[in-house]
Amino acid sequence: MNLRDYQQPAVIQKVLNYRSVAVVGLSSNHLRPSNFVGYYLKRHGYQMIPVNPREESILDCPSYPTLKDIPHQVDIVDVFRDPAAVPEIATEAVAIGAKCLWLQFGVISEEGVRIAQDAGLDVVMDRCLKIEHARYIGRMHWLGFNTTNISARRAKTFV
Amino acid sequence: MDIPEREFGFNTRSLHAGAHPDPATGARALPIYQTTSYVFEDPESAAAYFNLQEYGNTYSRIMNPTVAALEERIANLDGGVGAVGFASGLAAQSAAFFTMLTPGDHVVASSALYGGSITQLKHLFRKMSIELDFVDPDEPRAWKSAIRSNTKLFFAETIGNPGGNVLDIEAVAAVAHAEGIPLMVDNTFATPYLCRPIEWGADIVVYSATKFIGGHGTTIGGLGVDSGDFDWSNGRFPVVSEPSPAYHGLKFHETFGFYGYLMKLRTETLRDLGAAMSPFNAFLLAQGIETLPLRMDRHVHNANIIANYLNDHPVVQRVSYPGLDASPYKELTTKYLPKGPGAVFCFDIPGGRDAGLKFIDSLSLFSHLANVGDAKSLVIHPATTTHRQLNDEELTGAGINAGTIRVSIGIEDAEDLIWDLDNALNVISSTSASTSAS
Structure with missing residues (x-):
């Protein structure tokens, strides 16, 4: 398995245009990486849906015990869990009709990828949803980050 | 986007x-x-x-x-x-x-x-x-x-x-x-x-x-x-x-x-x-x-010409340019620096510190200053300037002796740079010739 196959810029940019994101394993601790990402996604207009059985609500959004408990459409399933938990999450992502399985830094699961891909979902792995948003349509450029974005066209704005 | x-x-x-x-x-x-x-x-x-x-x-x-x-x-x-x-x-x-x-x-x-x-x-x-x-x-x-x-x-x-x-x-x-x-x-x-x-x-x-x-x-x-x-x-x-x-x-x-x-x-x-x-x-x-690739091509082109000129000069004792055929770093240069090993290098002239300073004083197109990598050609005597805080052992470790001259080759016409170096080297050789005659 080559991780680069699941870090394709074209796939990432397509996925960034989806609107609802279930964050599986979102922590209520504001110092945890998942909380950074959840906060950022909400701030940038995504419908951010916490999935954490131990919490009632996180970042002022109702939290659901599992993906199957979410009563509306989920486009992206963003995973901050132990890799061993990914196959079950991938199976649920397929069952609820999600369009993308996104596995954060270090969440690497060959079986989870296979389950999602076989059902036609896009898969991104070992990448951060917040960073990729900031790279392509955000402000990461302002912190000296190599966005790889080359263009002589006038952007409407750096949002 | x-x-x-x-x-x-x-x-x-x-x-x-x-x-x-x-x-x-x-x-x-x-x-x-x-x-x-x-x-x-x-x-x-x-x-x-x-x-x-x-x-x-x-x-x-x-x-x-x-x-x-x-x-x-x-x-x-x-x-x-x-x-x-x-x-x-x-x-x-x-x-x-x-x-x-x-x-x-x-x-x-x-x-x-x-x-x-x-x-x-x-x-x-x-x-x-x-x-x-x-x-x-x-x-x-x-x-x-x-x-x-x-x-x-x-x-x-x-x-x-x-x-x-x-x-x-x-x-x-x-x-x-x-x-x-x-x-x-x-x-x-x-x-x-x-x-x-x-x-x-x-x-x-x-x-x-x-x-x-x-x-x-x-x-x-x-x-x-x-x-x-x-x-x-x-x-x-x-x-x-x-x-x-x-x-x-x-x-x-x-x-x-x-x-x-x-x-x-x-x-x-x-x-x-x-x-x-x-x-x-x-x-x-x-x-x-914006012009880095253009300038670097020209820097390494000129540096190669000047290094070979110095290497062939009878007065010059050693040229440290890694692009020279005889350099111990030739193989590493080919691997890591295929376009050329930059434009800053050293050479040694006989006569130690005094000859080094006299050589620099005889140049008119090279600027004598403490910098490298300017579009203009630069020269300095490391033992008395940039590396002055180092002891003898550290100087040797850094490949420097009292007669070492460091140049940063600019993007002027190479012939003009050779003209300038030639004049200064002639001053050194006539000085050392008159010293040995006396």
Whole structure:
């Protein structure tokens, strides 16, 4: 398995245009990486849906015990869990009709990828949803980050 | 914004990376954002910026849009994940060190470094209770045997200043990585046009942007580039991976992943050491990079002609240009610097210190000053200037003796440079001839 196959810029940019994101394993601790990402996604207009059985609500959004408990459409399933938990999450992502399985830094699961891909979902792995948003349509450029974005066209704005 | 699916070439990226047309005005040239600070959209945004939950501009000691354009450009050219600009090359180096080092740590460094770097390591490190060993950079086994349980870093230059040692980056990186140690390379003399150390395994690349990057001798500046490939959570670097007391308990490596070191370099070390690059300097340096490939081609073309001329001259005793056929670094040059090994090198003339100073005094087109990497040709006598703080053993380690002359070959007509050198060498040979006759 080559991780680069699941870090394709074209796939990432397509996925960034989806609107609802279930964050599986979102922590209520504001110092945890998942909380950074959840906060950022909400701030940038995504419908951010916490999935954490131990919490009632996180970042002022109702939290659901599992993906199957979410009563509306989920486009992206963003995973901050132990890799061993990914196959079950991938199976649920397929069952609820999600369009993308996104596995954060270090969440690497060959079986989870296979389950999602076989059902036609896009898969991104070992990448951060917040960073990729900031790279392509955000402000990461302002912190000296190599966005790889080359263009002589006038952007409407750096949002 | 849709990104074209194309890997653009080095020349294109030298012009475009990091600098889009200004979204506010359409200005095509890079705007100079000469501002100390930035009005927040609302109180929540302000808090989000300071918490690093959102990427935004707060204060120009930490980030500035003009500096950011230069940072992204160099990171793009080097193949890094990002870069941070500093007030000078030594400031960039200090910050890169102090982001990863704590008192009691140990560093292994090349003995063939720029004199200012040797002084910085020897004396500043001692004040900070950081241990240090210099090793022969040409010998990977020397690097290996210098490793201790508290070793945190290997540090060397792509092309040693001024001895012209070419680092076997791949071999030294392999020794470092086998022990979970990062390799930091000063790539000032090569620039990313001639060598990209990250492609050979270097983890951090630092620059004095003052030299070839700016290229016109106008501007002091430094840059640190992070490959994003080093695993700071390997147990050797709690200072990067554990909660940071200087940033409300944030774990930089866990939170920011492959750019955790870079974020710490900016939001802690640059913030606290304070050696920020000015927006105007960033503009001049970014302007310099636009012509970097053109200038470097011309620099190495001229350097090759001048080095061969000196090598064939009967008065000159030794020429350290790694591009010469007889250089011990010829093979490494072919591997790491296929376009040419830069334009700064040394040669020795007989007669020691007095002859060295007389030679320099006899030149009229080479500028006698303490810099390299200007479009104009430069000359200096290292033993009495740039490397003056070094003792005899350190001078030998750096490949310098009393009769060593360092030149930085510019982009003038090579024939004119040879004319100037010829005149000065004639003065030396007639002096030594009259001395031996008397």
